[in-house]
Amino acid sequence: MSIAAARVIVCSPGRNFVTLKIETSDGLTGVGDATLNGRELAVAAYLNEHVVPLLIGRDPARIEDTWQYLYKGAYWRRGPVTMTAIAAVDTALWDIKGKVAGLPVYQLLGGRSRSGVSVYGHANGATVDDLLSSVASFVSRGYRAVRVQAAIPEISEMYGVSAAAIYEPASAAIPAESVWSTEHYLAHLPGVLARVRAEFGPGLRLLHDVHHRLTPIEAARLGKSLEPYALTWLEDPVPAELPDGYRLIRQHTTTPLAVGEVFNSIWDGERLIREQLIDYIRATVVHAGGITHLRRIFDLAALHHVRTGSHGATDLSPICMSAALHLDLAVPNFGLQEYMPHAPETDEVFPHGYRYADGYLHPSEEPGLGVDIDEALAAKYPYRPASLPVSRLADGTLHDW
Numbered sequence: 001m002s003i004a005a006a007r008v009i010v011c012s013p014g015r016n017f018v019t020l021k022i023e024t025s026d027g028l029t030g031v032g033d034a035t036l037n038g039r040e041l042a043v044a045a046y047l048n049e050h051v052v053p054l055l056i057g058r059d060p061a062r063i064e065d066t067w068q069y070l071y072k073g074a075y076w077r078r079g080p081v082t083m084t085a086i087a088a089v090d091t092a093l094w095d096i097k098g099k100v101a102g103l104p105v106y107q108l109l110g111g112r113s114r115s116g117v118s119v120y121g122h123a124n125g126a127t128v129d130d131l132l133s134s135v136a137s138f139v140s141r142g143y144r145a146v147r148v149q150a151a152i153p154e155i156s157e158m159y160g161v162s163a164a165a166i167y168e169p170a171s172a173a174i175p176a177e178s179v180w181s182t183e184h185y186l187a188h189l190p191g192v193l194a195r196v197r198a199e200f201g202p203g204l205r206l207l208h209d210v211h212h213r214l215t216p217i218e219a220a221r222l223g224k225s226l227e228p229y230a231l232t233w234l235e236d237p238v239p240a241e242l243p244d245g246y247r248l249i250r251q252h253t254t255t256p257l258a259v260g261e262v263f264n265s266i267w268d269g270e271r272l273i274r275e276q277l278i279d280y281i282r283a284t285v286v287h288a289g290g291i292t293h294l295r296r297i298f299d300l301a302a303l304h305h306v307r308t309g310s311h312g313a314t315d316l317s318p319i320c321m322s323a324a325l326h327l328d329l330a331v332p333n334f335g336l337q338e339y340m341p342h343a344p345e346t347d348e349v350f351p352h353g354y355r356y357a358d359g360y361l362h363p364s365e366e367p368g369l370g371v372d373i374d375e376a377l378a379a380k381y382p383y384r385p386a387s388l389p390v391s392r393l394a395d396g397t398l399h400d401w
């Protein structure tokens with residue numbers, strides 16, 4: 001059997017997605033997510049111009065060799081565009097291998113290590129009362145873990161607190177801009193978490209995402225101030241280009257730390273993991289080189305008491321979520337999976353067999369990943385340019401996302 005064709009499909013059923021579909025000479029197909037939020041067409045071009053021609057005629061069973069060929073063969077290693085393209089190929093080949101074997105992919109990864117994949121949802125609100133209602137609605141639907149983001153009265157526009165169901169935000173072709181104030185944020189947030197914890201008691205797992213907006217000592221102060229509310233994790237407190245920042249935070253607080261949704265290879269997090277500077281690694285299938293490479297990252301993490309907590313916002317397609325669930329179910333050091341339901345039109349374009357029940361996601365039991373793309377339907381949703389917003393300080397200085 002050989003790879004007979006590979007197609008890149010760009011569509012926008014509610015938001016933009018890039019998908020790779022590989023066909024074999026035996027008529028099997030496999031799909032991989034290649035979505036890089038806000039830079040979608042760069043990956044589509046990388047695949048079309050530089051990867052698809054290399055795939056034709058290759059043996060689809062040789063997943064590891066194909067990964068090494070695309071990674072080492074490019075000479076220019078790593079980077080989000082390259083690694084997202086490699087991830088799409090890798091994911092599609094695992095899908096095909098599962099179909100050949102007649103097994104769901106998690107069985108090929110060693111079988112299930114747990115009965116279901118624990119997920120957390122996104123609660124937010126324009127006021128603390130709205131936030132409490134949002135948390136309550138997740139609890140009523142069985143969630144045992146909730147990410148809590150609150151609007152800050154002094155800041156007019158903020159990420160992660162939109163009432164719109166479909167987040168991560170990527171709307172205007174030219175990035176929208178908002179104003180950020182670290183001072184107001186650090187003053188406001190502990191009181192919000194205090195109210196949430198008081199309302200819901202000690203059993204509910206609470207998380208909060210800083211989105212890289214603090215310096216290490218500011219994050220250390222925040223971590224300390226949140227200790228009474230026992231977060232499961234504080235996410236992306238500072239940009240991770242400099243691992244020493246996490247060491248500084250660690251020296252001051254026992255609030256657990258999570259980072260990695262923008263990581264694209266094991267080398268982005270190797271030191272953070274090896275020196276136990278973080279507690280959860282949030283790398284994803286789609287941006288970190290596929291199932292093959294993410295398994296490698298998770299195995300390194302397992303050696304160092306770091307658990308998984310993969311990014312799972314709606315900026316990755318149901319194909320990535322399907323692949324993530326197979327890996328989550330199999331690895332020994334699974335921690336928690338982010339989960340945001342997609343828009344109905346996205347679910348229709350990407351028919352999938354995973355299901356949510358009582359705080360858990362369960363992957364499909366079909367052979368392969370249990371997900372596909374309806375290409376005819378996808379064609380009805382053409383690409384629309386969209387960018388993530390940027391934030392600035394009050395004086396106009398561009399700040400971290």
Ligand SMILES: [Mg+2]
Binds near residue numbers: 211236261
């Ligand atoms: Mg995040």
